[in-house]
Amino acid sequence: MSTIAGVTGDSTSDPVDNNAISNVDGSLLVWDVASGTYIASDTLVVVPGEGVDLGDGDYLIGGYVVNQWNGLLAREFYVVGDSLTSPNGGTDGEITYDTDGSGNITNVVLTDAGTTFTRDFQLSTRGINSSMAWFDVTVSGGVITGVVFANQSGAFTINLTGVSVDIGATPPVHSWAYLLWNEYALNGTIDAMPATSVARPGTEYQYNAPSALKSEIALVSLGGNDAGGIDVGGGLSASGAPSDLSEATFKAAYQALLQAFLDDDYRVIVMLAPYNDFADIFTQPNWIVATDLIKEYQRDVCAILGLTEIWDYPTTNLSDGIHPNQTGHDIIRREIYPRMSAVCGTPGIINTPVTADYTSLGGEAHELIVCNNTDPITITLNTLQINHRVTVVRGNTGTVTIDGDGALVHGEATQVMPSRYDSADLIGTAIGWLLK
Numbered sequence: 001m002s003t004i005a006g007v008t009g010d011s012t013s014d015p016v017d018n019n020a021i022s023n024v025d026g027s028l029l030v031w032d033v034a035s036g037t038y039i040a041s042d043t044l045v046v047v048p049g050e051g052v053d054l055g056d057g058d059y060l061i062g063g064y065v066v067n068q069w070n071g072l073l074a075r076e077f078y079v080v081g082d083s084l085t086s087p088n089g090g091t092d093g094e095i096t097y098d099t100d101g102s103g104n105i106t107n108v109v110l111t112d113a114g115t116t117f118t119r120d121f122q123l124s125t126r127g128i129n130s131s132m133a134w135f136d137v138t139v140s141g142g143v144i145t146g147v148v149f150a151n152q153s154g155a156f157t158i159n160l161t162g163v164s165v166d167i168g169a170t171p172p173v174h175s176w177a178y179l180l181w182n183e184y185a186l187n188g189t190i191d192a193m194p195a196t197s198v199a200r201p202g203t204e205y206q207y208n209a210p211s212a213l214k215s216e217i218a219l220v221s222l223g224g225n226d227a228g229g230i231d232v233g234g235g236l237s238a239s240g241a242p243s244d245l246s247e248a249t250f251k252a253a254y255q256a257l258l259q260a261f262l263d264d265d266y267r268v269i270v271m272l273a274p275y276n277d278f279a280d281i282f283t284q285p286n287w288i289v290a291t292d293l294i295k296e297y298q299r300d301v302c303a304i305l306g307l308t309e310i311w312d313y314p315t316t317n318l319s320d321g322i323h324p325n326q327t328g329h330d331i332i333r334r335e336i337y338p339r340m341s342a343v344c345g346t347p348g349i350i351n352t353p354v355t356a357d358y359t360s361l362g363g364e365a366h367e368l369i370v371c372n373n374t375d376p377i378t379i380t381l382n383t384l385q386i387n388h389r390v391t392v393v394r395g396n397t398g399t400v401t402i403d404g405d406g407a408l409v410h411g412e413a414t415q416v417m418p419s420r421y422d423s424a425d426l427i428g429t430a431i432g433w434l435l436k
Contacts, residue, residue: 087329093117095108108135184391217268238284258307352368
């Protein structure tokens with residue numbers, strides 16, 4: 001008997017009360033410094049997600065409501081973002097790398113394994129000359145066990161030695177995207193790093209996505225940093241410094257980015273630039289003007305490309321003016337997840353909550369078995385079928401054993417899920433059930 005260990009729960013990622021994010025009047029939640037809480041804005045409005053029917057029926061899978069915060073989404077996403085998307089909750093991880101005489105990355109070394117990481121993920125970083133690089137990070141037991149160079153968008157400055165890249169944050173904040181990723185609600189790729197923009201010089205996103213899998217969705221969440229450089233009049237940016245970005249430059253870069261995803265067969269969903277709190281905290285009202293301009297330009301580009309799935313952030317940022325705290329990310333997650341669930345649709349997935357021994361349904365559908373038991377139970381997999389998919393999530397304190405009913409489960413007759421929030425995503429093959 002072997003064990004399958006997945007993610008470990010974290011009390012900081014517990015969802016907030018749904019009532020805190022109702023926004024039934026369309027008002028935007030903004031951070032109030034005096035009270036230290038989110039309050040409704042009198043002047044700013046949330047634009048409801050377009051191109052998606054948020055009716056109750058879209059939340060039903062196999063007769064069960066799935067707009068809970070951790071139900072597995074039925075499609076994979078390629079999420080592009082910035083500092084509102086990139087924080088991954090772990091702390092103190094670090095790698096170093098060199099470059100060779102051609103500016104290519106070499107000699108990647110894991111120098112600090114960090115703590116409280118959960119699931120394998122992709123790490124991106126930016127070189128001195130704005131080129132980007134991506135690394136595949138392996139996690140086990142809460143620490144990083146390996147980092148492998150994946151690719152880079154262009155040559156870095158040559159002859160770099162021992163370049164350090166920090167992984168994780170202090171305090172460990174889970175972004176709305178990584179809340180979903182780390183709890184196995186989201187599969188796909190999160191391609192995000194702080195300070196990334198669409199078109200500002202030196203920080204512009206470099207396209208990295210492979211050709212899409214069937215029905216894979218690109219969720220493009222950029223633009224907030226572009227508001228800091230856009231011309232709000234007289235050649236000046238929102239802060240009063242000289243602008244480094246024009247309407248024409250932004251639109252051209254944004255159209256090229258979205259078109260790249262379309263060319264690679266993604267279904268594209270746009271997240272509009274979020275408002276920040278600079279207007280109130282730092283008395284810089286032109287930031288609202290700048291954000292309004294970026295949002296207008298984003299909509300213009302979407303109209304040109306025929307994109308109709310356009311979403312808005314439900315909150316401003318937070319007390320530092322830019323970044324949400326954990327509560328802020330929980331609010332965003334609880335608002336965005338139902339939209340993601342709705343656009344995924346329901347074909348081919350069945351959501352089954354269980355508290356006792358259970359045998360999977362079999363057949364062609366992908367079954368998600370969410371175990372909410374406090375005593376030990378066994379999940380028996382139905383007759384093995386090639387390419388049939390079963391995902392088992394241990395959601396409570398009771399251990400869960402997966403029994404292949406004669407077929408091997410990842411090389412063994414049974415597998416045990418020893419920790420709460422462990423997850424096993426299994427696919428039927430000629431040699432038994434294997435981790436997908």
